Amino acid sequence: MRKLLTLWAVLFFALFSTGRVVAQSPTVVNLVKAGRLLDPRTGNVLSPAAVLIENGKIKEVGPPSRVQDHAPAGVKIIDLGSATLLPGLIDSHTHLLLNVVVPAEAEMTRYTFFQPGLLLAVAAKSPAERVLLGAQMAREDLESGFTTVRNVGHSGIDGDAALRDAINRGRVPGPRILAAGRKLTPMGGYFQSLNPAVAESILRQEFLEVASPEEARRAVDEDLFYNVDLIKAVADDDGVGITVPVMTAIVEEAHRAHKRVAVHAQTKIAIQTAIDGGADSIEHGDAVTDEQLNMMRDKGIFFDITPTFWSGFLTNIFEANIAMSPELRSRMAASNDQRRPRVAGFIQRIMKSGVKFAAGSDMCWFYPGKTRGQATATMFPALHAAGMPPLDIIRAVTTSAAELLGWQDRVGAVEPGKFADLIAVAGDPLTDITELERVRFVMKDGQVVKNDLASH
Numbered sequence: 001m002r003k004l005l006t007l008w009a010v011l012f013f014a015l016f017s018t019g020r021v022v023a024q025s026p027t028v029v030n031l032v033k034a035g036r037l038l039d040p041r042t043g044n045v046l047s048p049a050a051v052l053i054e055n056g057k058i059k060e061v062g063p064p065s066r067v068q069d070h071a072p073a074g075v076k077i078i079d080l081g082s083a084t085l086l087p088g089l090i091d092s093h094t095h096l097l098l099n100v101v102v103p104a105e106a107e108m109t110r111y112t113f114f115q116p117g118l119l120l121a122v123a124a125k126s127p128a129e130r131v132l133l134g135a136q137m138a139r140e141d142l143e144s145g146f147t148t149v150r151n152v153g154h155s156g157i158d159g160d161a162a163l164r165d166a167i168n169r170g171r172v173p174g175p176r177i178l179a180a181g182r183k184l185t186p187m188g189g190y191f192q193s194l195n196p197a198v199a200e201s202i203l204r205q206e207f208l209e210v211a212s213p214e215e216a217r218r219a220v221d222e223d224l225f226y227n228v229d230l231i232k233a234v235a236d237d238d239g240v241g242i243t244v245p246v247m248t249a250i251v252e253e254a255h256r257a258h259k260r261v262a263v264h265a266q267t268k269i270a271i272q273t274a275i276d277g278g279a280d281s282i283e284h285g286d287a288v289t290d291e292q293l294n295m296m297r298d299k300g301i302f303f304d305i306t307p308t309f310w311s312g313f314l315t316n317i318f319e320a321n322i323a324m325s326p327e328l329r330s331r332m333a334a335s336n337d338q339r340r341p342r343v344a345g346f347i348q349r350i351m352k353s354g355v356k357f358a359a360g361s362d363m364c365w366f367y368p369g370k371t372r373g374q375a376t377a378t379m380f381p382a383l384h385a386a387g388m389p390p391l392d393i394i395r396a397v398t399t400s401a402a403e404l405l406g407w408q409d410r411v412g413a414v415e416p417g418k419f420a421d422l423i424a425v426a427g428d429p430l431t432d433i434t435e436l437e438r439v440r441f442v443m444k445d446g447q448v449v450k451n452d453l454a455s456h
């Protein structure tokens with residue numbers, strides 16, 4: 001028996017090594033040159049700058065005079081002129097398989113304005129249709145400079161994992177995806193009421209409902225079966241919440257499989273449940289107190305800020321989609337006015353506390369006239385309007401976001417050994433953050449996705 005095994009081993013080794021020789025491809029080397037390179041970690045600007053890329057990874061970064069000397073003869077040079085190079089952007093909170101159309105005003109009085117669109121996506125679209133929608137959203141995100149995204153729910157059972165794999169295998173273009181699979185939610189978290197005859201099967205397409213530690217472990221295992229990269233849990237919705245023992249069980253089970261746990265928590269109680277249960281990141285965190293910010297800082301829990309709806313985004317998509325009554329119009333204007341000082345204070349407190357933070361778009365809306373990437377990039381001016389300085393905004397979607405994902409060894413910075421995920425903008429994003437809404441050059445894995453800077 002042992003002899004037979006040895007024979008097989010020898011045979012396999014022979015096959016494997018032959019395969020490797022045949023599959024070996026020539027080394028691909030690129031040299032990207034630009035007027036400036038911003039390092040978000042230090043805030044330093046290298047000018048002029050060059051990045052040497054070998055087989056999709058960054059090999060050397062420095063002044064062109066030096067880096068060029070180390071490039072092999074015949075290297076392909078990509079000259080971006082006076083543009084500013086940055087690491088590829090990371091959206092740490094998105095929903096690629098959801099593109100909700102704002103419902104008519106009359107519908108909003110009957111449901112939350114999210115529910116009709118979500119219900120259509122879950123109950124009226126096939127999983128295949130949703131993944132193909134996700135493929136479009138993914139490509140549009142990539143074209144706007146988002147080279148990595150964390151997809152935190154609303155993808156059906158395994159839609160985001162399937163999309164991730166298709167992108168990794170080169171079947172469709174898109175960012176690197178960390179997939180969360182189904183959200184772990186308390187009973188009835190997202191839908192107010194459904195037809196009892198079909199409610200269970202609709203809910204199971206989108207959520208894993210948990211009400212006890214045993215159910216929590218089982219739900220984590222179900223997500224893991226579909227190869228998720230992280231677990232997304234929802235700690236609150238109008239008083240119906242996941243308890244600390246349930247949250248603790250989710251975190252223990254996920255950590256056993258070396259997966260992180262992102263927790264949607266908006267109320268003070270939900271945020272406390274996430275903290276006490278040992279969450280790795282808190283998403284949204286609207287009602288966070290100073291005391292909770294300190295606890296998060298001391299425990300190393302990330303704050304994932306989602307600023308998209310702060311600066312009149314909803315008004316813009318309402319305007320573009322539906323006829324609004326004068327009452328709705330003035331109600332929205334008033335709520336925008338109230339929100340402005342509130343979010344400014346929110347950003348101030350987060351930055352002062354020293355908590356680690358990243359930013360995510362939470363994008364899931366159909367925005368007429370904008371691609372998904374353009375809609376996602378509206379989070380940059382929203383953060384700036386709330387008082388966050390440009391360098392902190394850039395860190396929140398590069399170096400800090402990479403750390404939130406646990407991927408700081410591979411993305412988020414233009415450094416040797418990292419994936420060659422680069423973007424470039426024409427101007428200076430440190431003086432005008434809206435430059436990030438106009439990304440002109442995108443490279444992922446050393447491959448040029450888009451180059452509007454090429455003059456020749």
Ligand SMILES: [Zn+2]
Pocket residue numbers: 093094095152362
């Ligand atoms: Zn979300």
